[in-house]
Amino acid sequence: MSNAASIRASKSNSILADLMSSKGQAVLLMLPPAFLLFTLFVALPLFDAAYYSLFKWNGYGTPTDFVGLDNFRQVLNHGIFWQSVRNTLIVLAVSLFIQLPLALGLALMVYEKTPANTLFRLVFFLPYILAEIASGLIWSFVFDGNAGVASALFKSLGMNPVFILADRHWAFLAITLVVLWKYFGFHMMIFVAALQSVPKELLEAARLEGAKRWEVVRFVQVPLIGAAIGVSAFFAVVGSLQLFDVVIPLTNGGPSNSTHTIVTYLYTFGLTRTRIGFGSAVGVLLFIAAVGVSIFYQRQTNRGSK
């Protein structure tokens, strides 16, 4: 805007000029804190991970021992890494194919707004807000072969108590049970919110046409909450990829490293042994997996909305 123009301008234009400066101030004052925090503690560490993954480095001084892709080669040749990938995939499969249908079934039972349903929903959701670490610890007592509920159960069946968490065949199954316990209420809640937003008239119409209860579910309700199911599946996958807290108090990755997830693997073999380069390589692989999942998810939702 030229000088002459602003002199000729009436009051409204000078307000505009004020606004411009107030606008500028707002941008310059209100954005940098978020930008700075995010850059320093999220973005830069991510780039660092990619950089460090090319070095053999114990974290002291600066990384100088450039090894190219050797860390990745080591990770990919490590049997325990593949075991941790397998375990992560097991959690993922259980989350998607057991937990989600279970959560959907329960959501269909309690989505209607009655006081009793509200109470059920609250109870089912409760484990989600408890700390993973406390949940894991409680369950490690439940599974304890000496004192736990499981041991009492075995004894009452006249069997010798099995140390579930120390048993290679059972330990990881036990972990997935705890994951189920902890997170099904979260997915149920997403489904409940979606089901409540389905217009009642549609259900009425279907019923008037003689649709049975399960037909209403199958052909009206489930198709209409497709987006929520997608969101829930996405959370299930990302959640499985970062499972850590629950595993530590339950098995700490044992027995003989058979129950690691990708993140406990990263922690155990990267951080506790101060192999920063190696651990960063695992982090990069995890990052690629997570981004892959997001891209896949976006593709699917875009296709769905067309």
Place this chain on the structure above:
Amino acid sequence: MISARLIPQLARLAILLIVVTFVIGPLTVAVFGGFKTNGELLANPFGIPSHWNTEFYSALLNDPGFWKYLGNSLIISLSTVVLTLIVAAAAAYVFAQIRFFGSKMLMSYLLAGLVFPFATAILPLFIKVRDFGLLDSYWAVILPQTAFGLSLSILLFKTFFEQLPKELFEAAYVEGCGYIRFFWRFTLPLSTPILATVGVFAFVQSWNNFLLPLVVINSRDLFTWPLGMMQFRGEFLVEWNRVLAFITLTILPAVVFFVAAQKYIVAGLTGGAVKG
């Protein structure tokens, strides 16, 4: 006709009660376990205690270390909440109100945190925190935690701010009210529901966080309660009753808090889930 409707209803109720038992069972085991002697715990792990021993609970309540853990967690969580609310709301306000060159790109950048797990960058984060000289301090937990929560918080705030009536801002700016003053005087006071949701969410995340404090905190004086709990577990390996008492005492405030704030927690989840 009556029985045809009654049977599905009974089946439904039976299933719901089984799930309730599955959810509540382990929790009651923990609460009761804290009242039992170790001997009784072995003989009767899941029943009601035959004698309500309060000594294990009171031992913890009289242990300054226990309160120290809770205090540390509280300081860190409250600071995280305050910082998250200020920083995220301010940024979201700019994105919601002001179009400027690069604003879209900048926002995609800040929202990128939604897609990848915290753990991917935990090692470089540890190095970064150490290089800043923050290792073993409250800030070592507060700052990265806030940073990682920003993406979701900004998204939630922005969606809410965009739904506020535009006329309000136009009226205020004719009166000569600038952007920043409008934010303080009008936007924030009108946004208490979303402030509560984001705040409660940040609090719960921080209160339960384990991986980050585990990596960046070493000295016992600064332990948050999850670290203290694992330490305690290590010290009382065979005394499950004490460990269960510890768990119960830390879970109890969480449950009370949850019942009080559940409206906001659920809103945050479904809001974030539907829009994200």
